[in-house]
Amino acid sequence: MEKPSNLFEKFGFCRVAVVSLAAKSADVQGLQNEIHKTLLTLQKEKVQLAVFPELCLTSYSCGDLFFQKPLLQAATQSLIDLKKKSAELSLHFVVGLPFLFEDQIYNLAAYVAGGKIWGLVPKINLPNQNEFYEKRWFQSGKDLQNRECEIDAEKIPLGWDLLFSVKNAGSPHFLSFTFGIEICEDLWAPTQPSNNLALAGAKVIINLSASSEWVSKKQNRTQLVQQQSNRLSCAYLYSGAGFAESSSDVVFSGHSLIAEDGNILASLPGFQTQTQFCIADLDLEKLTQKRIKNKSFFEKTSSQIFRKFEVPAFFSFPDFKDLRHLLFQNPYFPFSENALAEKSAACQEVAELAEFALLKRIAHVQPKTLVLGISAGLDSTLTLLLCVLALKKLPNPQVQILPVSMPGLATSEKTNQKIKALCQALALEFQVIDLSFSLNQHFQDIGQNPNEQDITFENAQARERTQILMDLANKHQGMVIGTSDLSEIALGFSTYNGDQTSMYHLIGGIPKTIVREMVFFFSEQENFSAGREILKEIAQAAITPELLPVQNQKEQNTEEILGPYVLHDFFLYFFYLFGFTPEKIFHLAHLAFQKKFSQAEILRSLKIFYQRLIQNQFKRSAMPDAPKIFSVSLSSRADFRIPSDTSLELWSKELENLTFLQN
Secondary structure (H helix, E strand, C coil): CCCCCCHHCCEEEEEEEEEEEECCCCHHHHHHHHHHHHHHHHHCCCCCCEEEECCCCCCCCCCHHCCCCHHHHHHHHHHHHHHHHHCCCCCCEEEEEEEECCEEEEEEEEEEECCCEEEEEEEECCCCCCHHHHHHCCCCCCCCCCEEEEECCCCECCCCCCCEECCCCCCCCCCCCCEEECCCCCHHCCHHHHHHHHHHHEEEEEEECCCCCCCCHHHHHHHHHHHHHCCCCCEEEEEEEECCCCCCCECCCCCCEEEEEEEEEEECCCCCCEEEEEEEEEEHHHHHHHHCCCCCCCCHHHHCCEEEEEEECCCCCCCCCCCCCCCCCCCCCCHCCCCCCHHHHHHHHHHHHHHHHHHHHHHHHHHEEEECCCCHHHHHHHHHHHHHHHHHHHCCCCCCCEEEEECCCCCCHHHHHHHHHHHCCCCCCCCEECCCCHHHHHHHHCCCCCCCCCCHHHHHHHHHHHHHHHHHHHHHCCCEEEEECCHHHHHHHCCCCCCCCCECCCCCCCCHHHHHHHHHHHHHHHHCCCCCCCCHHHHHHCCCCCCCCCCEECCCHHHHCCCHHHHHHHHHHHHHCCCHHHHHHHHHHHHHHHHCCCCHHHHHHHHHHHHHHHHCCCHHHHCCCCCCCCCCCCCCCCCCCCCCCCCCHHHHHHHHHHEEEEC
């Protein structure tokens, strides 16, 4: 297949903008000039689709001037002028205007591109309470279906039943997108037109709005846009009227939003005296993958009544040889999008989910003891803290915690001291069982040379620890709480019938990057103040299984073997949720981590990720119960069902063909 000229096109991105205008109310020519000037600016920014506010060709706050024939005629002529000018523009746009049709005035959105008006969509829900009087001037478009009108001697499709699909027949790589339009109150109404538009195939919803402001309304508007984009697995472009409107009775701030699948990609805070706009790059492939998994979008609906019009892609693509100029929104830690801004609340929510899951399992099993191995590493520390917090929620706790330290053939004295300090800070008695004697006996039994520090040497320690924990659970009428996290489960970085086994994997739904964040979080909490210093030390330490002795004063380092966990968590998020190709994930990772990791490091880690993820499914097929905490879960019973003998060839071929980018 012919390679695309740039990765922006290949990976399904689309650059969009929402605009808030500054001009005078009812100044049709001034508004037209401002729109055209803005379109020229947006074209230079490689924007492909721009959205302007409701009734922007006249302004929303014209009042009874909407009855005036000169205003209506001027608005239509302004649309014709913009249509003609669009022939020389390489972007699509949507504007709003009042329009006289069959002796009724309608509040319409007009879609323009390539020298043509492609359709007119009417507002359906007309607010007529408090400061709004729209039924005084306008007719609802609820009865406008399968209609057309004439503008500038051309027949224009008219109705609420319009869908537009932008296609590029000349490019085999272009990911076409379908969008629908609703206007302002249509979003706030009990039944939104966008629901049916999405079910009919619209992945982008456009809303031209003139929503007035009052205290706290901005927050409500943001929540509405986020929720609708999340519910419909779509992008939602909301353009708000601003300084072009009259402030005789109300204030229009220009607050505008671009959301994608529940996340705000860009926004205009409003209250600016100049025309303003914000731009974002939508990931249409991401939305497509979300829709593929959600079968609700493919149930029989009213989608058959919509008219779909295919529109050529008159725009050009940003000339990106890589994605470093992409307006990228994903954080380093995609699992914790909110945790970066609201770390405390996000960590608390993760903790509550895990604690509640454990309390339910305790209520069912009714153990007298929670048995867990502790190593003063991130995973066992977080597991221990969650057990402590969960038991505090019981009104009359009858369950004890038994932390067990099992120093192996490579455990350092520093680790032993950290375990002691941690348990003392938590006021917990712990048991120490030295594995040296039993391991040496075991090596003798199987004919293993203890000086051969191979995989048998390492795994024997993990399996011996699991056997001890299981037997202690029998002895103390207990339940073994596993300490494997989601990242280790994904990579299969556990010993089969060793730490891969427990009676309940409490943190099996929490990725390693969040495990570290959680330990830092708990180090700052008042109820763990006695352990503050040791928790910070654990959170900052290098990750090591301590299964091989220190060599040349250097201890075994997991991330040197596997690659950085922050990369693996990034890979897992986009692989699992969106099914992106290795090439796209590589480029996204390079964009996100270009200041932290070289391309060689990213590619090496990505190859390890795919190899270990695919080849270790047999471990996940036999893993114990683990509560789902984030949107990604690798339970073979529920979320991630693939054969244990899956071929890696498809992914390996693409990985081998990846090349480094030119700096």
